[in-house]
Amino acid sequence: MTVGAAREFNWLGESGVLTRVNSLTCGQERLGFERGDGMFVSMTGLLIATRNLHKVEEIRAILGGGFRYLMLKDFEDAPEVEEDAGTFVGNATKKAVELAKWRSRLQDKGCEDTFVLADDSGLEVDALNGAPGVHSARFAALDTGDPGNSASAENNAKLLRLMKGVPMEQRGARFRCVVALAPVPKLREEGSSPVCYADEAELGTRIFEGLCEGRIGFEPKGRGGFGYDPLFIPEGYERTFGELSEEVKNRLSHRAGALAGVREFLARPRRDSTTDEHG
Ligand code: IMP
Numbered sequence: 001m002t003v004g005a006a007r008e009f010n011w012l013g014e015s016g017v018l019t020r021v022n023s024l025t026c027g028q029e030r031l032g033f034e035r036g037d038g039m040f041v042s043m044t045g046l047l048i049a050t051r052n053l054h055k056v057e058e059i060r061a062i063l064g065g066g067f068r069y070l071m072l073k074d075f076e077d078a079p080e081v082e083e084d085a086g087t088f089v090g091n092a093t094k095k096a097v098e099l100a101k102w103r104s105r106l107q108d109k110g111c112e113d114t115f116v117l118a119d120d121s122g123l124e125v126d127a128l129n130g131a132p133g134v135h136s137a138r139f140a141a142l143d144t145g146d147p148g149n150s151a152s153a154e155n156n157a158k159l160l161r162l163m164k165g166v167p168m169e170q171r172g173a174r175f176r177c178v179v180a181l182a183p184v185p186k187l188r189e190e191g192s193s194p195v196c197y198a199d200e201a202e203l204g205t206r207i208f209e210g211l212c213e214g215r216i217g218f219e220p221k222g223r224g225g226f227g228y229d230p231l232f233i234p235e236g237y238e239r240t241f242g243e244l245s246e247e248v249k250n251r252l253s254h255r256a257g258a259l260a261g262v263r264e265f266l267a268r269p270r271r272d273s274t275t276d277e278h279g
Helices: 053-063 088-105 133-138 152-162 199-203 246-252 254-267
Strands: 002-011 014-022 029-035 040-042 044-048 067-071 114-125 172-183 187-190 193-196 206-216 232-234
Touching: 044 053, 053 067, 053 114, 053 246, 053 254, 088 114, 088 172, 088 206, 114 133, 114 254, 172 254, 206 254, 246 254
Parallel strands: 044 067, 044 114
Antiparallel strands: 002 014, 014 029, 029 040, 114 172, 172 206, 187 193, 206 232
8 A cells, every 4th residue: 555655766767756555465664656557666775784985975976866865973882893804805795694683683664675784895905915814904003003983094005005116007006896786684583583594694695796997196196076086086086085075976986887797687577575475
């Protein structure tokens, strides 16, 4: 039953009307939209597993409307997941799966058809044998032993120091991004206690990767973006990501590459988890 039409809406290229419905099978309110042909399409929830607001904005700008976005900052008790796996895939998967299990245990409404989207990304510099790689966020702190991430200015200063005297033709580098997409497992009533089929999060996790080739400049330029953006000149350009517009970065970036795979995957028809017989 359609309860109210909120606003005109564009969903992955299809236009429709944003709508709330009461699902007759599970008695829960669902957010979605009614397509031109009258079909109801429920809106997939995406919990973006980062506290980096720049990253959240980039991800939202790249994936666009059509998703019910949830942020970690909306959940005060969201666990901190340590990124200690040693690879981008390992860290992204660990974050996505642990948060999907935690989200599932909350037992509230709003878990249906929701994925945790976790990314791990970093810079790989050829002249440094792929460093800083998975250590990109705390590159400077590796020398001091300071816990936590380093300020971007310190990471950039260290990178420039290590690259001193390296000519432009040997300053090749790339940003790499791995996105792990883990479904939030449903809680199912078994006897009197709810059971979370946590392995569903692991088994259902999909991995997407994106690369952005470029080179490292000789000095920081531009105030846009974050992290190593003021030093990174993408292939085919003469300016850094710090100088280029967000629109250009969101088209070329490693994150855009990985998220293109996510968008394509989420656009495929899936079984609606809110209406199966266990729901
Ligand atoms: P994270 O662990 O995926 O948040 O990223 C690790 C680090 O890689 C960040 O703290 C940045 O220093 C760097 N990084 C990742 N993506 C970008 C980007 O798009 N621009 C600049 N630096 C980035």
